[in-house]
Amino acid sequence: MPLNTTVGMEKIEEHFAKLSVARRSAATKEPTYLLDIDTSKNVQEESGCIVAVSCSNGSIRLYNKETLSLLRELNKQPGFFNGVKFSHSNPHVFSACTDGTVKCWDMRLSGKTPVQMFKGYPSNVLISFDINCNDHIICAGTEKFGEDAVMIFWDGRMSSQSTGPFRPPLGVYSETHSDDITKVRFHPTDPNILLSGSTDGLMNVFDISIDNEDEALIATCNSGSSVSYVGWAGKKYKEVYCLTHDEGFCWWDLTNLDSDQPIPCLKIPDVRRMIKVQNGNLDYMIGGIYHEKADQLLVVGGSNTGTIHFITSGLSGLKYMKSLEGGHSAIVRSFSWNTQDDSLLTGGEDAQLLLWKPGATERSLAKKDRMKIASSLHKRVKVHSHDSYKSKKKYI
Template sequence: MSAVEKMEEQLASLSIAKRSMLREEPAYLLDVDVSKPSTAESSGFVAVSCSNKSIRIYNRETLNFLREYKSCPGVLHGVRFAHACDSVVFSACSDGTVKCWDIRLASQEAVQIFSGYPANVFISFDINCSDLIVCAGTEKVEQDTFLVFWDARGITNCAGTTKEPLGVYSESHNDDITKICFHPIEPNLVVSGSTDGLVNVFDINKDNEDDALISTCNSDSSVSFIGWSGKDYKQVYCTTHDEGFCWWDMAQLDTEEPITRLHVLDVRDAVCVENNSLQYLVGGLYHEKADKLFLLGGTSTGDIHLISCGTEGLSLVGTLCGGHSATVRSFCWNQEDESLLTGGEDAQLLLWKPGAVERSFAKKASMKIASSVQKRVRVHNSSLQSRKK
């Protein structure tokens, strides 16, 4: 059996190991991240960004709820742990800041605040693999969209301090910057995606924005998710708000070969799923051991489809059923133990493991959330629709 076949078999055998539910104040689970345990004794943590403007922290193994951070007055966008410290967690905020908390402390106060420029509204962010640079992307205000950068050093020993930006990139996108993703092993490389359809790769070691822009790829749609893939992570891919998929090879930039590996206008039409039940994409994950890229998609009733990507096209690996009862909005894949965390509009956080048996008798609840929380199912849907008229 090849590594890819083994990997696909493993993904298809994922079962629910643990389940946690927001019972007190139901909310959509919009983003999930897992810390890297700093010691052998530590089981690590899970952080979840919720639609009720809060971040919730859980034990990674048990999914027991540990604590919560409320961000008022701003809406939180995304959640990321520091790479070298499993107790430090970040989130971008619509109030023009990126906040950083230390979950070892009892305080609700952020230990570090990275402040943007006046009128900045941050809707995406990431921290690079060496924990030295934070970057956040803004909504378009008048004619301006920015990638804002900060020095992230010293985050754990300067409680409550505010950091000013190192600088910005302002010329490379002309609409909301929906996603930012630093390279997993090269701290100077970052990719950004926008509702303008562009996916830009930068080398931030360069002196100015023009020189830093290594490549501009066009998805021809509004970008909803971006990531790195391939050996040494030399490939970039994205999904779009109208369920498209694009995949590029940066290793071909200086060759005569085309950089596009695959461009699928609508994954729902390209993947054969029973009853046409692929309704949306959540994002992608690259599996290092198998050297294989996968997409996650789903249904409004909570089924999760795992889709394999190849240059020849896309194919369904398997479907995870019986977990969520509504649209899945977020996930996090853990390479170490081959587990998958998923969060949805049913306010449930699920941990899937190969061959797991759920020990809980809790029934899967179908949950209707008050309309005030029913945000746009896809960010920036409205701008897409107006563009298509």
Template sequence: MSAVEKIEEQLASLRIAKRSALSEEPAYLLDIDISKPAQSESSGSVAVSCSNKSIRLYNRETLSFLREYSSHPGILHGVRFAHTRDSMVFSACSDGTVKCWDVRLATQKAVQLFSGYPANVFCSFDINCNDLIICAGTEKVEKDTFLVFWDARGVTNCASTTKEPLGVYSESHNDDITKISFHPVEPNWVVSGSTDGLVNVFDINKDNEDDALLSTCNSDSSVSFIGWSGKDYKQVYCMTHDEGFCWWDIAQLDTEEPITLLHVLDVRDTVCIENDSLHYLVGGLYHEKADKLFLIGGTSTGNIHLISCATDGLSLVGTLSRGHSATVRSFCWNLTDESLLTGGEDAQLLLWKPGAVERSLTKKTSLKIASSVQRRIRVHKNSSQSRKK
């Protein structure tokens, strides 16, 4: 059985195991991360960032609600657990801060505040694989767009202190930096994506921004998602706000080979789905064991499609239906137990597990939230401003 066939089988066996209870204030679930339990007996937590400016914590096994951090003055962009300390959870906010909470404490107060420069409005962030560096991307203010870096060490020792940035990169993008993703195993590598259409790969160990910029790839559209894939994670891929897909091989940078593996202008036109359609892309996931890159997409009625990527094109692997009743905005696939977490505009957090049986199969009605998620993203089609270094 091929790797893709095995994953098809796994996907076909996924059923809803748990469904989070609707909270008193329903909100779109925008981003999901799971803690990496340090102890095997710890079941771990799920953190979800919501459109009502709150972060909610749930038990990873039962999806029972644990607590909520709701004292945010601005829009949240992303939520991440530390890689080496499963009690620390981070989020970036449009007020120009990245905050860190200790989930063991029953306090609303962040244990650490990473402050940006005046006028910084953050719309993306990530923390590197050894938890030493945080990077946040800003919206464009006047003519400026920044990648801001902080030293993330010592979070537990100096509660409630504010950390100033180590410095910034300011030359490589000229519009909102919508996504940042550190390399899964190489702590000094980070990739950034922007509404200017550019996807930039940096080695932050270098002395200055010019030397740090290893590669500039142009998606020809506004970047909505980026990730790493391939053996040793030497490939980078992105999705765009108009549902395009680009995939590059960074290992070919020093060779004569072209680095573009695949460029699809509109995935909705190329993936054939019987008796259904594809309305949007949510994100991607590289499956290490199978050495295979997958995209997650869906329909406005809540169906979830898993799409397989190859250099000769994209193909549907399978569909999860009867779970969500509205657009799915976030997912987190746990490859160790092959479970999948999904969150959407129906304010539902679902845990899918192989062969699970849900006790109640009542599908929740769609939420029509008046103040739809304020995504201040300016989509640019004309990304010809790929500046040559």
């Protein structure tokens, strides 16, 4: 975990202090929660990047990043979308669905039907997914069904040799989690390293280049609670962290996995109890941002009235840094940090997509009231199972 130098912290605080709303998406016919956001990495419209948003009404909306104008809406399909992710190298956007498929859409087309579907096994309900950095492998995590919660793998490369409407799995991991697999995240630069989190309380790190699941398991990190969010941080991304459904935070340093040295670890059962924000309340945690330029991990939380709170993390613990107010009017569920221009996209239960930039001035638009939606969302908050899970690998 990076030490919080005065110069580095001053730069981060100065930058976030200047963030203000630059654009706000226009109202849509159907109010909906904005659950997940991703920005295109290589494909642009004539006037800028494309932003994909997964919505609670079962659709994916595509926006122009600079204007937040709605470009098109990918057709609703049976099932509920869980997450949205752009390809790293081609004009495709993916989303996992509760119908047991990962759908691939070509942004150059109308969006009436996906160009490829990756199908799981019967009874699979996909609740998390990711694509590795070279676009070769897709991984999805499932809800627990019976005694099984599995991670499914597909070959993500588009091929003219593919037969039929569905791409079958390459295989599964079925032994390393005992409950819903809420998050899977590939390493940002190593296509073979995968991180997973589950309501069983565990975060697992795998090397998927190893054929055997047991041998592929590099480390198991026990958060002691139901995991809601996982991420990578640190120089060369040698650190992992998670948030829990009871608003806890855990961090591990994986640098010394092959040695007998103790691995630094930070565990905070409830961030809300130890952090006092400047205005309002810290009601829930959203996720994390690793600020590469400053080598600093920021934990992101929010208030029920729409304020966003940023908290710095270090060896000494967590420290409140800055709040963003005047944007959202309800719970913020999703965000996307752009390392190219240090801008921030946020979405929430007020059905708004916001673009924040340093020193921006927003056009005069009325802030929406909280949307009173009979949401179909089901929060995956479970009582943590205290059944012990034994691994042959290093248990942190």
